[in-house]
Amino acid sequence: MILRINNLKAGYNGMEILHKxxxxxxxxxxxxxxxxxxxxxxxLLKSVFNLCKIYSGKIIFKDKDITKLPTHQLIYxxxxxxxxxxxxxxxxxxxxxxxxxxFIMRDKEVVKRNIQDVYNKFPFLKERENELAINLSGGxxxxxxxxxxxxxxxxxxxxxxxxxxxxxxxxxxxFEKIMEINKQGISIIIVEQNAKQAxxxxxxxxxxxxxxxxxxxxxxxxxxxxxxxxxxGGR
Amino acid sequence: MxxxxxxxxxxxxxxxxxxxxxxxxxxxxxxxxNLGHIAFYCVGAYTSALLALAGFPFWFAFLSAGIMAMxxxxxxxxxxxxxxxxxxxxATLGFSFVIYAVALNWTGLTRGPLGLPGIPRPSLxxxxxxxxxxxxxxTFVIGLISYLIIKRIIASPFGKVLEAVRDDELAxxxxxxxxxxxxxxxxxxxxxxxxxxxxxxAHYITFIDPSSFTLLQLIPVLTIVIIGGLASLKGTxxxxxxxxxxxEPLRFIGFPSSIVGPARQIIYALLLLLILxxxxxxxxxxxxxx
Numbered sequence: 001m002i003l004r005i006n007n008l009k010a011g012y013n014g015m016e017i018l019h020k021x022x023x024x025x026x027x028x029x030x031x032x033x034x035x036x037x038x039x040x041x042x043x044l045l046k047s048v049f050n051l052c053k054i055y056s057g058k059i060i061f062k063d064k065d066i067t068k069l070p071t072h073q074l075i076y077x078x079x080x081x082x083x084x085x086x087x088x089x090x091x092x093x094x095x096x097x098x099x100x101x102x103f104i105m106r107d108k109e110v111v112k113r114n115i116q117d118v119y120n121k122f123p124f125l126k127e128r129e130n131e132l133a134i135n136l137s138g139g140x141x142x143x144x145x146x147x148x149x150x151x152x153x154x155x156x157x158x159x160x161x162x163x164x165x166x167x168x169x170x171x172x173x174x175f176e177k178i179m180e181i182n183k184q185g186i187s188i189i190i191v192e193q194n195a196k197q198a199x200x201x202x203x204x205x206x207x208x209x210x211x212x213x214x215x216x217x218x219x220x221x222x223x224x225x226x227x228x229x230x231x232x233g234g235r
Numbered sequence: 236m237x238x239x240x241x242x243x244x245x246x247x248x249x250x251x252x253x254x255x256x257x258x259x260x261x262x263x264x265x266x267x268x269n270l271g272h273i274a275f276y277c278v279g280a281y282t283s284a285l286l287a288l289a290g291f292p293f294w295f296a297f298l299s300a301g302i303m304a305m306x307x308x309x310x311x312x313x314x315x316x317x318x319x320x321x322x323x324x325x326a327t328l329g330f331s332f333v334i335y336a337v338a339l340n341w342t343g344l345t346r347g348p349l350g351l352p353g354i355p356r357p358s359l360x361x362x363x364x365x366x367x368x369x370x371x372x373x374t375f376v377i378g379l380i381s382y383l384i385i386k387r388i389i390a391s392p393f394g395k396v397l398e399a400v401r402d403d404e405l406a407x408x409x410x411x412x413x414x415x416x417x418x419x420x421x422x423x424x425x426x427x428x429x430x431x432x433x434x435x436x437a438h439y440i441t442f443i444d445p446s447s448f449t450l451l452q453l454i455p456v457l458t459i460v461i462i463g464g465l466a467s468l469k470g471t472x473x474x475x476x477x478x479x480x481x482x483e484p485l486r487f488i489g490f491p492s493s494i495v496g497p498a499r500q501i502i503y504a505l506l507l508l509l510i511l512x513x514x515x516x517x518x519x520x521x522x523x524x525x
Contacts, residue, residue: 049409051405070413071408071409072408072409072411072412072413072414073411074409074411075409075410075411076411080409081409083405083406083409087403087405087406088402088403088406089398089399089402089403089406089407090402090403091398091401091402091466091521091522092395092398092399092402096395099395100395100396100399100406100407100410101410103396103410103411103412104411145406148406148410149410152411
């Protein structure tokens with residue numbers, strides 16, 4: 001097990017959003033986290049990175065308790081996080097953005113190699129390496145953000161709504177890249193509004209409802225009748 | 236006569252350049268909209284003046300001014316670190332009022348509104364910068380060194396991290412940087428240079444009182460930063476020169492001093508409006524004002 005979340009209660013400023021959530025990620029697995037708005041999907045990712053208040057419960061990454069680690073130290077454990085909404089450094093060049101992903105790496109050669117790896121994965125980034133990130137299209141920015149998160153060879157990648165605001169065609173490309181990344185053995189948790197796409201690329205899916213895990217399963221989960229209730233509030 | 240007046244203006248330009256590029260480091264490069272910059276200038280001026288009046292040598296007073304301002308920068312950073320944008324602006328603005336109030340009311344130390352007269356002109360290794368021309372050289376050298384240091388900081392990896400914090404603090408954090416520390420350092424360094432600018436001012440005018448450190452003094456500096464263009468050092472320097480010199484010709488076409496003062500405010504406000512409408516990035520800014 002690469003990540004195990006036990007009995008997690010978390011939220012913001014005294015408001016509990018997640019009530020007793022349990023979740024597991026196995027090595028080299030894509031886990032999709034879906035559910036209606038306000039269910040606590042993003043909060044769950046944020047709690048891994050200590051960006052919200054954790055009231056109780058434990059987050060264990062590879063046998064190490066990381067619940068109380070400060071945000072800026074998580075990357076040292078091998079977890080990368082791509083926050084919602086394409087958080088690129090808009091006034092830095094593509095190359096500088098990628099270099100920012102290498103803050104914690106001392107070995108310049110490794111940094112160079114890893115940047116080259118990202119260029120191989122996303123060739124358009126190489127072509128536009130001196131361009132300011134703000135001049136990239138939405139999909140390109142999203143891939144830049146993902147590329148940046150890969151620079152330090154994470155074992156677990158957290159993606160918060162990578163398809164947000166993207167055209168369907170671009171969205172498909174992003175999902176393909178995510179699968180490619182996973183094939184190299186990186187575990188991924190992906191939070192998505194676009195449930196169908198996410199479930200289709202995931203090995204397992206958790207459905208979050210009102211801060212609790214409502215369902216867990218494989219691709220067949222989309223056929224479950226309860227899904228309609230959760231998503232559309234049917235009786 | 237004219238040349239003495241011109242030298243005076245150039246000294247002011249030099250002091251403004253240091254103030255503006257240090258504010259640029261915080262506002263343009265790190266994204267900290269700090270409206271308390273003048274408070275650091277005030278702390279520097281008083282520190283330097285008090286030490287010099289107590290008989291300490293100029294270089295010591297000068298460096299202490301920077302260091303004291305830097306400590307205040309660290310201090311201000313602690314409560315304001317989580318604030319962003321206009322909230323940070325308001326909190327830092329409040330800080331500048333606090334410093335002003337302290338300077339005005341701690342009469343035992345600052346003599347309050349009476350001010351501190353008789354601040355000695357700087358002297359280094361026996362040479363006294365008593366005439367304005369030598370003071371101009373000193374200001375120029377210190378300004379140049381400040382410019383080079385700040386330029387160096389910006390070009391360094393640390394400088395890139397500052398820009399990363401400005402563009403996206405959350406992303407910087409999750410990539411493994413302690414943004415709390417980064418912002419504290421940025422504010423501290425920025426304050427250091429404001430402090431030494433204050434020291435230069437105190438030793439140049441040889442008299443300071445709290446009225447030199449009000450919000451009214453901040454406006455020209457902030458205007459320079461915005462007109463020069465956020466995240467542009469060169470633009471800031473050019474804007475300092477233009478904005479300090481621009482209102483001066485009014486004197487020669489017969490306007491009395493009582494009009495030149497207020498006219499200066501009008502010119503700044505007008506320029507600021509025009510720039511924000513037609514060239515929101517300033518002369519050579521990289522980043523758009525948010």
